[in-house]
Amino acid sequence: MQHLKGRLLRTTKEYIADQRVGSTGNNLTAEEQRGLRSLRANKDIVVYQTDKSGRFAVDTLNNYRAACRPHVENDLTATDELHERAQTEANAHSVMWVRILNTGEGVGGKVRIKSNMLVNDCTFPPLYALRKDHKNADDPSIGPPVRPVCGAVSAYNRKLSHLMSFILAEVWREEKSVCLRTEEILANFKELNDSQVTEDIVVGSADVKALYPSLDISFTVEKVCEVFHASGVEVNHLYTFDNQIKPQTEGGPIGLELTGVLAQLIMVWWDRQMVKKLEESWVGLRVYKKYVDDINVVMNASAAGIRFEEGSFTQDENFAQIEQNLKPDNRCMELFQSIGNSMHPSMRLEVDYPSRHVDGKLPILDLKVWMERRRRVGDDGQDRDIQVVLHEFYYKDVASRSVINARSALPWSCKRTILTQEVLRILLNCSREVPWEVPWEVPWGVVVAHVNHMMLSLQYSGYDQKFRKEVVRSALAPYNRLVEPDANERREESSVLWRHCCERHGGNEVGFVMDVTGVFRDDAMLRQITESVLINKVEEGKLINSKSEWNYVNVPRAVMAM
Numbered sequence: 001m002q003h004l005k006g007r008l009l010r011t012t013k014e015y016i017a018d019q020r021v022g023s024t025g026n027n028l029t030a031e032e033q034r035g036l037r038s039l040r041a042n043k044d045i046v047v048y049q050t051d052k053s054g055r056f057a058v059d060t061l062n063n064y065r066a067a068c069r070p071h072v073e074n075d076l077t078a079t080d081e082l083h084e085r086a087q088t089e090a091n092a093h094s095v096m097w098v099r100i101l102n103t104g105e106g107v108g109g110k111v112r113i114k115s116n117m118l119v120n121d122c123t124f125p126p127l128y129a130l131r132k133d134h135k136n137a138d139d140p141s142i143g144p145p146v147r148p149v150c151g152a153v154s155a156y157n158r159k160l161s162h163l164m165s166f167i168l169a170e171v172w173r174e175e176k177s178v179c180l181r182t183e184e185i186l187a188n189f190k191e192l193n194d195s196q197v198t199e200d201i202v203v204g205s206a207d208v209k210a211l212y213p214s215l216d217i218s219f220t221v222e223k224v225c226e227v228f229h230a231s232g233v234e235v236n237h238l239y240t241f242d243n244q245i246k247p248q249t250e251g252g253p254i255g256l257e258l259t260g261v262l263a264q265l266i267m268v269w270w271d272r273q274m275v276k277k278l279e280e281s282w283v284g285l286r287v288y289k290k291y292v293d294d295i296n297v298v299m300n301a302s303a304a305g306i307r308f309e310e311g312s313f314t315q316d317e318n319f320a321q322i323e324q325n326l327k328p329d330n331r332c333m334e335l336f337q338s339i340g341n342s343m344h345p346s347m348r349l350e351v352d353y354p355s356r357h358v359d360g361k362l363p364i365l366d367l368k369v370w371m372e373r374r375r376r377v378g379d380d381g382q383d384r385d386i387q388v389v390l391h392e393f394y395y396k397d398v399a400s401r402s403v404i405n406a407r408s409a410l411p412w413s414c415k416r417t418i419l420t421q422e423v424l425r426i427l428l429n430c431s432r433e434v435p436w437e438v439p440w441e442v443p444w445g446v447v448v449a450h451v452n453h454m455m456l457s458l459q460y461s462g463y464d465q466k467f468r469k470e471v472v473r474s475a476l477a478p479y480n481r482l483v484e485p486d487a488n489e490r491r492e493e494s495s496v497l498w499r500h501c502c503e504r505h506g507g508n509e510v511g512f513v514m515d516v517t518g519v520f521r522d523d524a525m526l527r528q529i530t531e532s533v534l535i536n537k538v539e540e541g542k543l544i545n546s547k548s549e550w551n552y553v554n555v556p557r558a559v560m561a562m
Contacts, residue, residue, distance in 0.1 A: 027407040051130040051147050053398045059131075063142065065242060068129045071148040075246040083124065083238055083245060087156040091118050094160045101167075117159050124240035125155040134398045150256060156238070161258035172264040177271045179289035182365050182429065185296060188287045189369075189389040192298060196376065197387045200301040201286055202329035203362055203369050204353040206340060208267075208293035260292075267293060270343055277339045281306065281313050283332070296364050297336065298389065301328040308338045329353035361392075367429055368394040393429040393450045403454075406462030416471060419458065423475035426450045432483065 028036065039047055046064040050057050059067075094117040098104075104113040129146035137144040155161075172178060179185050238247050271290060278285050284300035305320025306313060323331050333351040340349040354362040354370050361368040369391045376386050403422070404415055430447045451472065458468050 027405075027409060048128065049130055050133040050398075052132070052134045052396055053400045055133065055400055057131045057133070057143075059143065064129070067131075067143065067146045068127070068148065068241065071129075071146075072127065072241050072246060078238055078245040078247050080245070082247070083156070086238060087119060087122055090157045090160050094118065094163065097160070097163055101163075117163065119156050119159060122156040123154050124238065124245055125153075126151045127241040127246075134396060155256065157256070157258075161256050165257045165261040168258075168261045168265060172261070172268050175268045175271065177275070177288050177290050178264075178268075179291045179296070182367060182425075185287070185289045185364070185367075186391070186429075188289060189298075189391065192286055193386075193388045196384070197286070198384060199284070199387070200328060201284075201298055201371065201387050202301050202332045202353065203296075203298045203371055203389065204329055204333040204336065204351060205297070205362060205364055206295040206333070206336060206349045206351045208295075209348045209350055264292065266347075270340075270347065271295075273343055274340060277308075278336075281308070281335070281339070283335075291365060294365070295340075299332060302332050302335055304331060306335060308335060308342065311342065327353075327355040329355050361394075363394050363396075366394055366425070367391045390431045391429065392431065392446055393426045401457050401460060403457050403461045406467075416467070416474065419463075419471045420474040423451060423454055423471055424479055426454060427475060427479045428482070 039045070044061055046059045046061055048057055048059070048064075049055070095114060098110070098114045098117055102110070104110040127148055127150050129148055131146055132144045135144040173180075238245060240246070267290060271288070274295075275285065275288060278299070281302070283302050285297065286300070287296070287298035289296050303315075303320075304323040304326075305316050305318075307316050307319055308314075326334075330353055333353045337349045337351045340347070352362060354360045357363075359368075361370045363369075369389060371387055372390055373385050374388050375383060404410060404418060406415070408415070410418075427447065430450070455468050455472070458471065463471075
């Protein structure tokens with residue numbers, strides 16, 4: 001009977017798994033569940049995520065502790081009494097800021113907000129590490145270095161941090177150099193290409209080494225005060241590691257919201273100083289965009305021999321001879337690095353540029369960027385060589401090749417939407433032909449290769465051919481709609497009415513009146529007429545119907561004056 005019971009239970013589980021009847025929310029296979037139980041039973045290993053790719057790493061407990069030791073060994077061990085005192089002080093600051101900002105006064109919620117800002121019996125935030133799998137490991141048995149991260153969502157200062165960040169974040173978001181998403185830097189590239197640059201220009205990027213842990217807190221507060229016109233900001237943070245309570249003495253805790261905001265603000269100060277120095281160096285800065293601590297620039301190629309020493313620029317002929325063999329982007333970015341390293345001892349730069357890479361393309365965010373010369377007809381009708389910025393989709397070599405697993409608990413509509421947006425991102429991140437300019441698109445085969453690679457990731461994650469085809473079609477539809485307005489505008493310019501207004505009347509004759517009679521049932525024809533007026537910036541009200549109404553959605557009779 002016992003054997004029969006076991007067989008019945010196994011058969012029932014298999015039927016439920018196959019038919020998805022009475023699902024309990026567990027989508028792991030039997031083999032995966034056994035593997036998970038065996039990992040939990042092993043108390044001598046640590047399973048954790050990697051830094052960039054989000055993969056899982058398995059480490060011995062001793063090796064994990066040794067990797068974290070450089071980040072905690074300089075911090076003294078604290079007591080519970082210190083934690084209680086810090087919690088009390090954080091509560092006092094929270095109450096003070098609620099009063100200063102008069103938070104919730106307008107809606108009668110001041111008492112409620114004040115109560116919500118207080119923390120009691122808060123747990124110690126744990127410090128954990130992420131393996132930097134994008135870095136090389138000198139010893140494979142030890143592994144690459146780790147990035148320390150503090151679980152500050154459970155910290156005693158998390159609410160005060162959120163309130164201060166809510167105020168300070170608006171300062172750095174308004175800075176012109178800040179880049180919040182790829183689309184912003186793509187817009188800058190398009191604007192640069194439209195400006196028809198004929199001079200030699202280079203593209204490069206720089207990264208501040210270990211920005212958060214390297215923050216000089218007193219210096220950061222000083223510069224934040226200069227930017228924010230305020231003072232008195234302090235970062236005091238406790239964490240726990242290996243069952244020990246420690247106060248962080250250097251840098252800012254990665255994981256605390258306020259640390260990120262302070263880092264952004266110190267970078268605002270850094271950006272302003274950097275742009276000022278570059279202007280003094282006669283370097284024509286074309287594009288300057290920063291994503292946290294990643295600085296991306298397009299600038300004129302500097303002459304050989306320019307050096308930055310002791311806060312000033314000099315022209316060294318001997319040094320110019322040495323630099324003659326350097327690529328222009330190499331020479332410019334080394335100058336950029338020397339300027340950036342002079343700002344503050346705690347902030348050191350690592351630079352990158354296209355000629356460092358075998359394919360001559362520079363990784364920036366999720367783009368690969370490079371420069372090319374193209375023939376193009378300018379606004380004056382002259383054919384000339386110009387420099388254009390080209391780009392295609394990019395992902396790091398260590399990036400995970402899997403996507404949301406097909407067996408995940410997310411609804412299928414959610415999976416389709418997310419994956420469609422990923423394919424659309426690939427398409428938009430690749431340069432495309434613009435109809436009113438000389439084409440410079442990335443070869444379509446490159447774009448197809450990126451999309452095909454994405455489809456392989458979907459296949460690897462369990463999606464069938466039908467679903468993959470739906471994802472591609474769903475991405476192509478909005479992509480074509482995004483490209484279509486440009487083509488529509490070009491078609492408007494070729495309309496007979498538009499050419500008549502421009503060629504015969506120069507688009508400026510106020511006295512030109514044209515009667516348009518009849519009922520327009522064709523919206524496309526109607527839009528062509530109305531848009532031809534709007535192209536020439538005709539004032540609102542110049543296009544009217546028989547009732548003297550500004551209505552170009554349904555116009556039976558119209559008088560168009562230009």
